[in-house]
Amino acid sequence: MLSKGVAKKVMIYLNEDTQHHLTPLYESILTYLMHKGVAGATATRAFAGFGAHAVLHTPKMEALAEHLPIRVEFIDSAEKVEEVLPTLYDMVTDGLIEVQDTRIVKAAMKEKRQSESKPPRTREAAKAKLMQIFFGEADRWHDEPLYDAILKQLRMMEIAGATVYRGIDGYGAKGHSHKKSFFHISRDLPVMISVIESEEKLNQAASAVEGMLEDGLIVISDVDVVRLVHANLPTS
Numbered sequence: 445m446l447s448k449g450v451a452k453k454v455m456i457y458l459n460e461d462t463q464h465h466l467t468p469l470y471e472s473i474l475t476y477l478m479h480k481g482v483a484g485a486t487a488t489r490a491f492a493g494f495g496a497h498a499v500l501h502t503p504k505m506e507a508l509a510e511h512l513p514i515r516v517e518f519i520d521s522a523e524k525v526e527e528v529l530p531t532l533y534d535m536v537t538d539g540l541i542e543v544q545d546t547r548i549v550k551a552a553m554k555e556k557r558q559s560e561s562k563p564p565r566t567r568e569a570a571k572a573k574l575m576q577i578f579f580g581e582a583d584r585w586h587d588e589p590l591y592d593a594i595l596k597q598l599r600m601m602e603i604a605g606a607t608v609y610r611g612i613d614g615y616g617a618k619g620h621s622h623k624k625s626f627f628h629i630s631r632d633l634p635v636m637i638s639v640i641e642s643e644e645k646l647n648q649a650a651s652a653v654e655g656m657l658e659d660g661l662i663v664i665s666d667v668d669v670v671r672l673v674h675a676n677l678p679t680s
Contacts, residue, residue: 446483446551452525453546456516456532458539460489470514473535477518480528485518519546568671573646577637577653579660581610590656591635597652603645609636640667 456473464472470487477485490513525543532541577594585593591608598606611634639649650662 446520446548448548448551450522451519451546451548452522453519453544454517454525454529454532455542455544456536456539457542458514458516458536460512460514462538464535469535469539470516473516473532476531476535477528480524482518482524482528483520485516487514487516489514519548566673568669568673570669570671572640572667572669573643574665574667575639575641575646575650575653576663576665577639577657577660578663579635579657581633581635583635583658583660585656591637594637594653594656597656598639598649601645601649601652603639603641603649606637606639609638610634611636640669 458469460468460470462469474485474487529541529543579590581589581591583590595606595608613634639646641649646664650664654662
């Protein structure tokens, strides 16, 4: 833990897509700093920015969104900074490293209570069914997005839960590629809804969803469900 007094602040500026041995550079830096015992480090993603290459990186332009700026920042003693700085210098081949003198006014960390114990947890295992529904984002049902309509229908049938996944690329039985890129903005990206329920309720849900699909795919599989539940401790 850092102590009150004089320290050094290090800020490293780089791009989100910069790699280091097949790993994002910012992740490699954080792993290295943790391994070296640095008190703590934070990586923040900027909304927009530009650097020495004079290219504006902004999420408004999809082709440049993956190059958004990342800032890795940490504070530690001068000795620790001097220890890790040479390796950081070699790791950052495209970016900026800044070191500032700073002063720690307060360094506090809440101690865990030794007597504090986790609430008991129960484990429930059961057999269930998994339903996956595949269709296009542009599909409609009564003037609303099909995925919204399906979720409403499942909720009305008291299905325990459902998750909608939006794909970034894919193709279906017709062989058409649905991909979003800078030069080709698809308005019919793949969508998949995943539902896990008992066999009886899932069969009813599958019948209802089938009547709403014009062009899609429904897959039902057997699954094992393990539910971990923390019991509420009684209050005094």
